[in-house]
Amino acid sequence: MTSTVVAPVTPAETTRGAEATPRRRGLTWLGLVPFGAYVVLFLAIPAVLAVASGFFDADGAFTLSNFSAYTNPAILNNFWSSLWISAVTSILGAVFGALICFALLGTKADRALRSTVDSASSVLAQFGGVMLAFAFIATIGAQGVLTKWLISLGLTTNVFNSFNGSGPLLYQVPGLVIPYLYFQVPLMVLTFMPAMEGLKSTWAEANATLGGTRFTYWTRIGMPILAPAFFGSLILLFANSFSSYATAAALISQGGIIPLAIRQQLTSETIVGVANVAGVLALGMVVVMIVLMSVYTALQRRASRWRR
Amino acid sequence: MSAASFSAEPRRVTRWIILGVAAALFVIPILAMIEFSLRAGQTGGYDFSHYAAIFTAGRAGTYDVLFQGITNSIGICVVTVLIVLVLLLPTMILVELKYPRLRSVLEFICIIPITIPSIVLVVGFIPVYSVVARMFGSNPWTLSFAVGIIVLPYAYRPIAANIAAIEIVTLTEAARSLGAGWGQVLGRVILPNLRSGILSSCFITIAVVLGEYTIASFLSQNTFQTALVLVQHTDPYVAVIFAVFALVFAFVLLLIIGRLGSLGRNRRSA
Structure with a gap:
């Protein structure tokens, strides 16, 4: 790809004259500076500061003592909650999203149905955040439509307004699963649909010619081929749920998942002398994300084999 | 129609059951928001009083923080779009024309923010912003x-797709050999061809900026989202109304982006 684009550039530069080229190169190089400086100042430095701050104490001396946060049962509990919420919402989201993709198989990409599903998916996948929290407060919150409906049916204490003996489900960590699914499923549709569309009709025909049924097609051809793409999307969903903050922040005022634990640390850090635990927690999140992204790239490489 | 039984496609009934259930589940929370915003107190009746309250002068004070937040968010939108247009776009064009080998580096840089959770970046932004504030x-x-x-991954993709779809190097060579200066190449050849990609980038940027909460809340700025959270404590109805407005606005923006995309496709196939 790169070489084909480079090729036409060279003859034009030679026509410009031998001595003009180096000078121009010198000037055009400066064109990369503003963006480079911006990325260094607002991406590289913050990212390094975030991770590195965990290694320093309040006086700026190097220390590993902040890592003792990971022996704190409350922090470990938050980490565990983050992981299982991400696992549950990514598995459920991936399965339901894949089902929707399956239902869309065979529909034309330019028809109204597909363009509606595509637009709706991209809006809803972006819908995470405060407004999503409001939507579910209005649906299954204490005064929510479904909650009130269940009460009107005679279920005055139902799963939505009294979960686990500690108030409405929505304001507890397990309750996050429901709003999270609301952006996980659309994200799955967006990321998995291209792989689903990559299934060639000739494979279904070959299966039929050889006497296969719909069942053998899916178990022996469809699922094995789609597996890397499916697990790749699943990991993307896991990462998406793991790093999401705003929805949980609007619903839960205490800790509960690791981004909320970082909030607690950051808001209490206004007291001088408190160690940089937030940096250590941020490092923990980054480590999880790096592992996820490495597996994701490996799976993407496998998935793209069939798309050549 | 016997072929249909062999194909991978779902049967009509299966398709519509799956899509119908999914559509119903996804519409419920949005209908619930609308129902919630129309409630008249605890009586169980419905009216537009919460909508009217937004515009009545007497109670306007309650929503000052919200309107201030919206104004701030619009300002942030403008500056962020400028960052995309002045920093990202020229760099992308320059890399494409002069440094094609750096293209994968640029792409990698623009993808990074999606892999670092905002809450992690916030930990780093706090010390950086103590300098910025000074x-x-x-x-x-x-x-x-x-x-x-945060916007980089979203803004990068439409422009990159547009650049990949047009023969930007060939077009530039053609214009240059016909005697056009670099200003003319940029203004009359490259930018008009990248119009739909640039517009999509700007719209996505606006959608992301209006939905951004994490950074604003930690850097103690009043934006649309942080104001929604504040107002929600005193008047949940108005918060829900504005959330519905924002959702509709985002949907319209994305529909326009979809239209732009299909317009681009039509032109290319023609």
């Missing part, structure tokens, strides 16, 4: 520098 004061628009980073 230089520019703690104006809301300074938030654009941080939000611009």
